[in-house]
Amino acid sequence: MGVIVKKVELTWLDRTYVWPVMKGMGITFRHFIRQLFTRTSKRYTVQYPEMKRVMPAGYRGLHELKRFEDGAIKCVACFMCAEACPARCISIEAEEFSDLNITQGFEEKRPQVFKIDMLRCIYCGMCEEACPKDAIWLRNDYEVAAYDRLSMQYGKWDLMNTYAEADGKARITEDTTPTVPRRAITPPIAS
Amino acid sequence: MDTLASLLHTSPAIAWMAVKIVIVFGGIFTLAAVFTWVERRGSAMIQDRIGPNRAALFGRIRIIGLQQLLADGLKFLFKEDLAPTDANKGLFWLAPFLAFVPAMLGFAVIPFGRSFVSGGTTYHLSVLDPGNGMGMLYPLAIGGMAVYGVLVAAWSSNNKWSILGGMRASAAMVSYEIGMSLAVVALFMTTGGYDPKDIIAAQGYLPWHWNVVPHFLGFIVFFTCMFAETNRLPFDFAEGESEIVAGFNTEYGSMKFSLLALAEYGHMMTASALIATLYFGGWQVPFVQNPTVALSITSFVLKLVFFAWVFVWIRWTLPRFRYDQLMHLGWKVMLPMSMVNLVFHAWRMSQGH
Ligand code: SF4
Ligand code: SF4
Numbered sequence: 249m250g251v252i253v254k255k256v257e258l259t260w261l262d263r264t265y266v267w268p269v270m271k272g273m274g275i276t277f278r279h280f281i282r283q284l285f286t287r288t289s290k291r292y293t294v295q296y297p298e299m300k301r302v303m304p305a306g307y308r309g310l311h312e313l314k315r316f317e318d319g320a321i322k323c324v325a326c327f328m329c330a331e332a333c334p335a336r337c338i339s340i341e342a343e344e345f346s347d348l349n350i351t352q353g354f355e356e357k358r359p360q361v362f363k364i365d366m367l368r369c370i371y372c373g374m375c376e377e378a379c380p381k382d383a384i385w386l387r388n389d390y391e392v393a394a395y396d397r398l399s400m401q402y403g404k405w406d407l408m409n410t411y412a413e414a415d416g417k418a419r420i421t422e423d424t425t426p427t428v429p430r431r432a433i434t435p436p437i438a439s
Numbered sequence: 440m441d442t443l444a445s446l447l448h449t450s451p452a453i454a455w456m457a458v459k460i461v462i463v464f465g466g467i468f469t470l471a472a473v474f475t476w477v478e479r480r481g482s483a484m485i486q487d488r489i490g491p492n493r494a495a496l497f498g499r500i501r502i503i504g505l506q507q508l509l510a511d512g513l514k515f516l517f518k519e520d521l522a523p524t525d526a527n528k529g530l531f532w533l534a535p536f537l538a539f540v541p542a543m544l545g546f547a548v549i550p551f552g553r554s555f556v557s558g559g560t561t562y563h564l565s566v567l568d569p570g571n572g573m574g575m576l577y578p579l580a581i582g583g584m585a586v587y588g589v590l591v592a593a594w595s596s597n598n599k600w601s602i603l604g605g606m607r608a609s610a611a612m613v614s615y616e617i618g619m620s621l622a623v624v625a626l627f628m629t630t631g632g633y634d635p636k637d638i639i640a641a642q643g644y645l646p647w648h649w650n651v652v653p654h655f656l657g658f659i660v661f662f663t664c665m666f667a668e669t670n671r672l673p674f675d676f677a678e679g680e681s682e683i684v685a686g687f688n689t690e691y692g693s694m695k696f697s698l699l700a701l702a703e704y705g706h707m708m709t710a711s712a713l714i715a716t717l718y719f720g721g722w723q724v725p726f727v728q729n730p731t732v733a734l735s736i737t738s739f740v741l742k743l744v745f746f747a748w749v750f751v752w753i754r755w756t757l758p759r760f761r762y763d764q765l766m767h768l769g770w771k772v773m774l775p776m777s778m779v780n781l782v783f784h785a786w787r788m789s790q791g792h
Contacts, residue, residue, distance in 0.1 A: 277752065
């Protein structure tokens with residue numbers, strides 16, 4: 249089956265080539281004038297350091313480790329994110345803690361070290377998907393850059409404070425509950 | 440002028456010449472450099488972009504990105520100057536100058552303002568005396584030399600893409616030169632002389648007496664050929680990203696590349712000056728019979744800048760021609776058109792018009 253290609257019939261005016269060129273120049277000139285008299289804020293180009301794009305909801309940017317209202321980390325060091333990560337860039341070291349009497353044993357777990365290598369991270373969001381505690385979120389900050397490799401290793405406290413300023417939360421630098429129980433172990437009463 | 444001459448211990452004629460040379464070539468050089476910026480900003484605006492606007496003095500004073508020129512110039516100066524191992528070193532060094540010098544020289548006979556008499560001496564506002572007998576043949580001849588710049592640059596790089604680009608460009612230039620010359624011959628015929636002075640005087644101060652009206656066909660041919668001559672889109676066959684990389688300047692870098700690029704803009708300036716002089720009354724001011732010197736210079740510069748802008752404008756409107764289309768247009772359309780133009784004007788003159 250053949251396809252009938254419609255031939256464009258050019259009028260004699262089009263054949264002169266001069267007229268179509270003038271029409272084309274008219275179009276480009278219209279664009280030129282329009283762009284010239286558009287305010288910078290209305291132009292298509294975002295003038296980056298002065299103007300920033302508002303990222304859509306669900307954008308996968310820099311991570312945040314979520315916290316409870318009292319400032320305790322939500323993460324329970326279950327290693328699900330580290331397992332799910334296709335770039336293998338999360339490394340976690342867990343620790344146990346308890347505010348209760350040490351004799352009752354430790355019943356809580358949290359990361360002592362939680363490191364993400366942002367140079368290796370591909371911002372796929374798998375860690376967010378995998379987390380059973382909703383403790384790790386990828387949010388809208390896309391300005392992840394540094395002058396050296398070492399500062400691209402985000403530690404636990406970096407990750408907990410990534411959006412502290414944006415959300416108006418306090419910066420936290422230590423766990424609310426110390427690893428060693430605050431309550432002293434009552435010595436057995438001498439009998 | 441006389442005081443300046445006595446200060447420099449030279450005759451007024453020589454001092455005047457030196458001043459003219461500095462002003463003309465300095466001016467053209469600056470305009471050419473500024474037009475690299477105009478081209479970038481203009482193209483950006485045409486394509487709804489913004490263009491280079493970030494270069495700033497001391498990191499804060501931005502004058503709509505004009506410092507980009509300085510930044511680029513400095514960058515080019517400090518880049519390593521490489522020549523390919525198998526290149527013909529001498530020619531490789533010579534080529535940018537071969538391209539640049541003719542582009543500037545063509546401007547020498549074009550009067551950029553009205554001649555004036557002061558203290559019994561006539562001062563001409565063009566580097567060479569406008570009645571020197573070479574007339575407009577000189578810029579055309581010099582324009583023909585521009586082929587060497589491209590061809591030598593291409594040949595000496597010892598790179599097959601360069602050679603292809605250079606050959607294409609020189610073939611295009613040579614074939615368009617014929618149509619162009621014939622268009623200009625018709626103009627010389629009706630003027631009765633080929634000195635820029637005669638041509639400008641014959642056109643008068645009324646826009647509908649300018650050569651563009653009676654010689655409209657010739658103007659179209661000349662204008663089109665100027666694009667081929669200056670090697671700019673839609674006829675920039677020296678380059679071609681999709682087929683021959685950057686063409687004749689593939690191997691060039693640093694200041695040599697910058698000179699080649701500036702040569703293109705210098706050429707553009709000379710071509711605009713030629714168009715303004717030949718077809719748009721040179722320094723004549725529309726509707727003003729005896730303009731002052733300053734007004735005539737302003738008028739000429741405005742015309743020059745306008746045509747240079749048209750060069751930029753067309754470049755960002757039209758796509759590049761295919762090579763066979765170019766040859767077809769040159770030999771089968773432009774040449775017959777300028778011949779018709781020539782014969783028509785010869786016939787009109789024979790009828791006593
Ligand atoms: S976003 Fe993807 S690559 Fe980055 S840490 Fe999470 S799982 Fe790993
Ligand atoms: S961030 Fe979520 S998935 Fe990762 S270790 Fe903590 S609780 Fe588990």
